[in-house]
Amino acid sequence: MILKQLRLYKNLFFYRYSSSLSTIFALATGYQIRSGVAIIRISGSLATQSLLKLTRETKLENFQPKRLYLKKIYHDKTNDLIDQCMTVWFKGPKSFTGEDVVEFHIHGSKAVASAIYLVLSSFPNYRLAEPGEFSKRAYLNGRLDLTEAEGLIDLINAQTEQQRKQSLYQMQGSLKELYERWRIDLVKSLAHAEAYIDFHEDQHIENDILTDVINKVKVTYDSISLHLQDHRRGEILRDGCRIAILGAPNAGKSSLLNILTQKPTAIVSPIAGTTRDVIESTIDLGGYPIVLCDTAGLRITNDPIENEGVSRAFDRANACDLLIIVIDISTLSINENLTEQIDKHLSDLFTIKSSSFNSITKLIVLNKIDLVNENIQLKFNQLNVNVIPVSCISSVNIQEFLSKLTKYIAEKCTEPSFTTPYLTNERHRIYLTQTVEDLSMFLTLINSNNDLVLAVEYLRLATRSLGTITGVVYTEELLDVIFRDFCIGK
Numbered sequence: 356m357i358l359k360q361l362r363l364y365k366n367l368f369f370y371r372y373s374s375s376l377s378t379i380f381a382l383a384t385g386y387q388i389r390s391g392v393a394i395i396r397i398s399g400s401l402a403t404q405s406l407l408k409l410t411r412e413t414k415l416e417n418f419q420p421k422r423l424y425l426k427k428i429y430h431d432k433t434n435d436l437i438d439q440c441m442t443v444w445f446k447g448p449k450s451f452t453g454e455d456v457v458e459f460h461i462h463g464s465k466a467v468a469s470a471i472y473l474v475l476s477s478f479p480n481y482r483l484a485e486p487g488e489f490s491k492r493a494y495l496n497g498r499l500d501l502t503e504a505e506g507l508i509d510l511i512n513a514q515t516e517q518q519r520k521q522s523l524y525q526m527q528g529s530l531k532e533l534y535e536r537w538r539i540d541l542v543k544s545l546a547h548a549e550a551y552i553d554f555h556e557d558q559h560i561e562n563d564i565l566t567d568v569i570n571k572v573k574v575t576y577d578s579i580s581l582h583l584q585d586h587r588r589g590e591i592l593r594d595g596c597r598i599a600i601l602g603a604p605n606a607g608k609s610s611l612l613n614i615l616t617q618k619p620t621a622i623v624s625p626i627a628g629t630t631r632d633v634i635e636s637t638i639d640l641g642g643y644p645i646v647l648c649d650t651a652g653l654r655i656t657n658d659p660i661e662n663e664g665v666s667r668a669f670d671r672a673n674a675c676d677l678l679i680i681v682i683d684i685s686t687l688s689i690n691e692n693l694t695e696q697i698d699k700h701l702s703d704l705f706t707i708k709s710s711s712f713n714s715i716t717k718l719i720v721l722n723k724i725d726l727v728n729e730n731i732q733l734k735f736n737q738l739n740v741n742v743i744p745v746s747c748i749s750s751v752n753i754q755e756f757l758s759k760l761t762k763y764i765a766e767k768c769t770e771p772s773f774t775t776p777y778l779t780n781e782r783h784r785i786y787l788t789q790t791v792e793d794l795s796m797f798l799t800l801i802n803s804n805n806d807l808v809l810a811v812e813y814l815r816l817a818t819r820s821l822g823t824i825t826g827v828v829y830t831e832e833l834l835d836v837i838f839r840d841f842c843i844g845k
């Protein structure tokens with residue numbers, strides 16, 4: 356235990372030592388420049404030198420931290436004027452990275468940025484930052500834990516309102532609080548269990564200690580297990596709810612896709628078998644992100660290309676969170692039991708490639724209601740809640756369909772909350788699953804009083820798995836995986 360801690364401190368020490376050698380810089384506002392303002396951020400022990408050299412000031416005291424100064428900046432060797440800009444600096448550790456940070460808020464042109472880059476690169480021990488390097492330094496200097504860093508990248512990538520909320524809460528520590536609380540509980544139990552092992556034979560240590568440990572571990576075990584049974588809500592919100600539109604040829608699948616994307620995304624035609632490939636489009640519905648797929652009409656066919664399209668439709672549908680099945684209403688007979696006919700229609704469609712999609716939620720759209728006599732339309736409105744008659748041509752019931760779909764998606768995702776956050780990331784799921792498995796081993800072994808030392812080893816492994824999520828425990832490899840998703844300048 357102590358050895359491991361020492362190794363961690365050693366890593367951190369080397370990190371601090373080596374990072375003091377290089378001061379990094381990059382555009383923090385992205386490379387799509389040609390904007391009113393762009394920000395060049397510089398971080399490291401030599402960062403403030405750039406402030407003095409570029410502004411030709413001699414004393415750092417002329418700049419109070421966290422205050423903006425309008426300055427002319429110059430090439431330090433040629434004395435050429437580069438730009439007039441706002442400058443600010445943050446004294447480490449009270450900065451984003453925990454190191455001294457300088458920012459130049461320049462005019463957002465490629466030429467100004469390049470001129471400054473050229474000057475900065477000429478300074479000794481200055482170099483361009485790698486992707487995610489500012490955030491990595493923030494993590495290594497204890498300004499962020501890994502879940503907060505992941506929240507930050509998710510916030511940068513957020514496309515919809517609900518994604519914004521979820522990632523913002525995570526960036527502010529919602530998951531860190533939860534996972535650290537569990538980890539600290541387990542570390543305490545571990546310490547008590549170890550004390551029991553070491554001393555219970557020759558000293559008076561109460562047997563209650565062990566019972567107490569078991570009870571506490573059980574509570575954490577239950578909480579993590581519950582957290583894992585989340586139907587991937589947070590992950591669906593983070594990655595987008597995947598929806599496939601399925602149905603027989605000409606049912607109106609592409610017409611429905613075009614309504615949802617509000618543009619002619621897919622070709623619509625009266626020719627059955629128009630759509631062949633899976634057509635993917637990302638949309639925002641009520642703040643929820645959706646990855647929507649139009650697919651080939653499902654039928655048995657001798658055409659090898661169409662058949663490939665049908666196979667792709669099934670493959671994609673199997674990977675989805677929700678299916679919209681479109682049925683041409685005019686294929687149903689009003690005088691027979693409609694629910695039975697719909698069930699039969701679905702089972703005929705699905706057996707084409709012997710699937711059942713049993714575990715996937717389905718919303719059934721009876722399209723082309725405009726073709727049905729108005730008196731009869733009423734009958735279709737009284738079907739199951741997951742069946743909705745619409746017309747893609749006359750737009751009848753389309754608003755109702757959109758609200759129903761939004762409701763279904765809201766149920767699949769989560770209304771983000773700071774106090775009860777959901778899992779958002781496959782990486783966390785892997786380590787949490789490992790944690791419950793180890794805790795389960797601990798509980799089994801300790802209850803059967805088999806091997807106390809081995810049982811406690813599992814408890815130790817569980818604390819390590821939890822620590823890997825927040826980054827209390829880390830490897831270079833892990834950090835590479837996490838921070839490589841960041842862009843340069845973040």
Ligand SMILES: Nc1nc2c(ncn2[C@@H]2O[C@H](COP(=O)(O)OP(=O)(O)OP(=O)(O)O)[C@@H](O)[C@H]2O)c(=O)[nH]1
Nearest residue numbers: 604605606607608609610624628629630652747748
């Ligand atoms: N009357 C009527 N026709 C519709 C409606 N929706 C679509 N259609 C027509 O039905 C035909 C087929 O529409 P598509 O959207 O291409 O159908 P699809 O299911 O994508 O067809 P495939 O890609 O060939 O499987 C087109 O001629 C559409 O104009 C509707 O609500 N009412």
Ligand SMILES: [K+]
Nearest residue numbers: 605624626629
């Ligand atoms: K068609």
Ligand SMILES: [Mg+2]
Nearest residue numbers: 608609629630
């Ligand atoms: Mg189509």
